[in-house]
Amino acid sequence: MVNVRSMIALYAGKFSKQVLKLINSSGTALPGKLALRIDNNFLDNIEEKCDTVIMVTGTNGKTTTNNLLNHVIGTRTDKILSNLKGANMIQGIATTYVNNTKDHYDYGIFEVDEGTLRSVTRYVKPDYILVSNFFRDQLDRFGEIDNLVEDVYTTIEKLPESTLILNVDDPLVNKFTQLPNKIIKFGLDLDLDEVQNSSLSMKNCPLCEGKLQYSSHVYGHFGNYECDKCGFKRPNPDFVVSNLEEKASSQMITIDYGDEELVFEYPYTGIYNAYNVLGVFTVCKQLGLSDDEIVSAMGDFSFHLGRMEEMEYKGKIIKVILTKNPIGLTQVINMISNDERSKTVVHILNDNPADGEDISWIWDAYTICEREETVLHYYCSGIRAEDIALKKKYDNVPLDKIKINDNFKEIIDTAIEDDVEIVYVLPTYTAVFETRDYIENVVKSN
């Protein structure tokens, strides 16, 4: 049955999109916002149109996971509705629907902000929910993730039909195994024994406040842990990464499940990417995809939008990576530390509301680069250029390597002429799109 109100909402949304186009504004959430204003049950339409709905939530890796899921499932069908650009609040998801063109979709795949899951699932009941991790975010205004985890937990309590895909290396996610839902667990059987950053690793049990003892450790608060008080511990995952072999710009990943073992090459480095890959693999196995289908699709995944994009300029690689919170920045620096090539690093730190106005989050990240001798310069830019420069000073970087200029275009112009093999550009959220576009223009016009 056609719901008139909802039709009006849809066309109002579409109309606003045309207007936005005319005035050359990207405003990814506005059409959805308008549609919701007219019909606040607007999102009901999504569930009707999509056979299977998958939601991805958690602090880090949502956009990558969503794009990778789309890419892999996209080898089977082009009928997928998804918010690929990362607009993960309720208006952004509604905008996705405003933009839709098909009568029916095989899959609806959405990344959903942890704080938005409650309002979105009021209208759309997901068949699968992938919960990847909980880290303190730079937008964590209340100074604790406990409330957020509790909010997601009580939201999912009202969704008993949803199958949960859980990263049990994270104690906060493992807590969700207590829910009566069907549960599939994934995790990494690795002991990386990295530098521990005390403000990023958690030591208390999410159930009883007892101390968590780690027998192995991956990063942040991920690892194989057990509470010395109540016995809460990481269970054996159903899907496991049992080995990782990092190469210059790819990694060999070994996934074990049941009696199967698969080894394949994934074209991006970083342990956090191994988590994204394993999460996507686990979801795809629930959907009935074959190992070969998944693995070969993953092998040719390429990612745009500045999450992990590589461009070439005068024989060197320019790599743009979004860094938006302490654990993300720590992981990216760790990846850069593993890179033996000569390099220059460009930080672009903004403090707009979407970045987090409190830039003290950079002090929670571990930003010391190993192989310091391979880094030619640290360029510091963005609205708070001086603040990231100060952090680099505290990392004991020689001061003559630190260059400050809050004009990101000027700094990129300089940095990409450095005599190095690779230029890492690390913008925060509100800088990522314009940075990427600017570099693309420079690269193309060369």
Added chain:
Amino acid sequence: MELNIYHLYPEHLNLYGDLGNVNCLKRRCLERGIEVNVVNFTDDEKPDLNDGDIFFIGGGSDRAQQLVYKDFLQYKDVLKELIEEGRAVLAVCGGYQLLGTSFIDKQGNNIPGLSILDYESKYTGDKRIIGNIIIETTLNLEPNKLVGFENHGARTYSKYQPLGNVLVGRGNNDDDMKEGIVYKNYIGTYLHGPVLPKNPHLADHLILQALRNKYGDVESLEPLDDEIENKAYEKFIKLYGK
């Protein structure tokens, strides 16, 4: 010369990058040839507080602050005496509240603080205070402003000398435009940033007081190359000053 920097409960009270304060104190001592021992006071390790020259206590989640409150109750008299004696102490945000007579939990209930000093932090039902802040400090510092970011739900009321008068932002509460407190060489504040790397003149104030306590006749500290610190400070005032 040598200073012992005591970091109270770093495993629990570690929000908002405030660990950077300890790094700052250490760094600014080492650059001047002052030896430094950073000593962690934790659930499991209880080194003698009397040996501390500078104490730092940060803020944590509600549950973390509760854990610390229970654990530190038996040591509070020692710290109180040290503050009376004039030891240098910096308490930020949750740590600042914890040392007063009351603070609030997640639900907004008023709960008892350690009562080391007589000021209270309470729930008023008003929205959290979040944003950039600039204060004019009551300490004799050059420059005379302090910059940072405040993020707190409770309002603090005190009769002590404030750390500063608020120029931009809110400070302790909604009423008196005061920020933080100063009592002898104890400084309580809501400023994050972290506050010391962003305001090296405040860090040096703590170091100087600690050296005077221990070595008596220290007149001033050798200046350091603070070019980047000064740029960050000036940028902040340019962006957010009125």
